[in-house]
Amino acid sequence: MPQQFTKANYHTLCDELAALDADFAWVIEQYSYPPFWSRPNTFESLVHIILEQQVSLASALSALNKLRERVGEITPAKVLPLTDAEMRECYCSRQKTAYIKYLAEAIIAGQINLAAFEQMEDADIRSQLTALKGIGNWTVDVYVMFALQHTDVLPIGDLAIVNAIKLLKSLPKDTPREELIAIGETWKPYRTIASMLLWHFYLQSRKPKSKG
Template identity: 65%
Template sequence: MIHRFNSSNYHSICDELASTDADLAAIIQTHGYPPFWSRPNTFETLVHIILEQQVSLASALSALNKLKERLQVLTPARLLLLTDEEMRACYVSRQKSGYLKYLAEALLSGQLNLTELEDMPDDQVRAKLVALKGIGNWTADVYLMFVLQHPDVFPIGDLAAVNAMKRVKKLPAETTKEQLLEIAANWQPYRTIATMLLWHFYLSAPREKRAAI
């Protein structure tokens, strides 16, 4: 059976983490609970996550909105009708245009079935996703966390989460990934929710401080 968190148990899991980690407790005390971030299990959501790779959330969202404006409904078949020039006009780079078309083809051919992923454990979901061109561990992590609500994922490739963790835990900048993963292991089996607390801290920090995180 696949374990998930949901809007009903979200705050109680935050409280459980706070009871064993004073730094996470301080985030809740200062900034309140993090939003319950979730996204539907759709082609549009995966397109959005791919667009978010290595760019600001705002620029990814404006590219997504441009695609939706042009296509009316963002489906794999409709996206494949766009030329490279039309994709560029929607602020989608040539590289990401290739990734999105590959994803659309995988869904249309049946190579990937999003509904089937809902009943798979983390490692199987990750294997299915990273087998696709343009999808790496970060994209798979975000999908597991936001879409499938799997509770125990720590996205070591996410700069905001990693930098917030270093600041919250007062760690030196040169702290290694291995050391960060070791600290995150203390949050099992709720590393996803701990990460959401870290993101909440990061997004709640004043803009000038955030730049220094």
């Protein structure tokens, strides 16, 4: 089973990376440790990640909250009966409505078992989930990192991660993806923790400077 990070070892793993890469030591020194980002291993969490595909986190959360208002706890059995019009009222596009329903059907049919994923390797989880329409590598990466808390995932399809690496490492904007992946290799087996540090750095560095 892949290694997991927990609240108990999170800061220790951040410190290990800081010892390995001085840029991460600087991030921690400047901005402290990243938040402990995690989500429960549920259908609702996967729906949330699908809603986050290619939109702002705020608009994804408002769609999730609208769905919650309509059905309460978001489960496959509660989402499947909703019409496209009802899903649209919850800010779900036609495309994302289809993706969410494919996932709900797969779970009800027993094709996907989220609890079983807790004992599985990343590659096996990835092959099962990406077989479903609308679930690509980015969605799997975020699910494995946040819901299963595996320590060694680098979501190279995430624009904020890509921009954070370039910014932190003072790389040109046209740095090829292969070079960024090679840099990521140096953070093994804690690429998830590196990603948390990169997201934290990216979010903090974009905040307006306070005057005074």
